[in-house]
Amino acid sequence: INTEKATSSSVVHVLCSTPRMVQVLRTHLTGADLEVREVEMNGKESDELRNAEVLIAEPSLVVPFLNDMPKLKWMQGTWAGVDKVLHHFKSQGKVRSLKDESYRSQPCQAGKLSWA
Secondary structure: OOOOOOOHHHEEEEEOOOOOHHHHHHHHOOOOOOEEEEOOOOOOHHHHHHOOOEEEEOHHHHHHHHHHOOOOOEEEEOOOOOHHHHHHHHHOOOEOOOOOHHHHHOOOOOOOEOOO
16 A cells, blocks of 8 residues: 555546445546545535646536636546536636637637637
């Protein structure tokens, strides 16, 4: 057992109300040298999420925290669809129109959501 403290890049944070999601992920990621850390909805979740670099989350649970996650590099939703996340960023003017193809030639900017 590795007793060293996990670095933030070796931690997968999970914010999900699906029963046993964390246990299933831990089982399937055995040997991957990753720590799967459950983010509990207890009023202190924003502190935990602020340090998250990799996150698996329900969009409806994570949307209130998206603006306060400066280290986030990658997020995977627990179900198909990104409507709630896109609506959140669109309401703040942080989503470029997908009909405007100019986004493909521009580098991704911090705070902007774009596709390549």
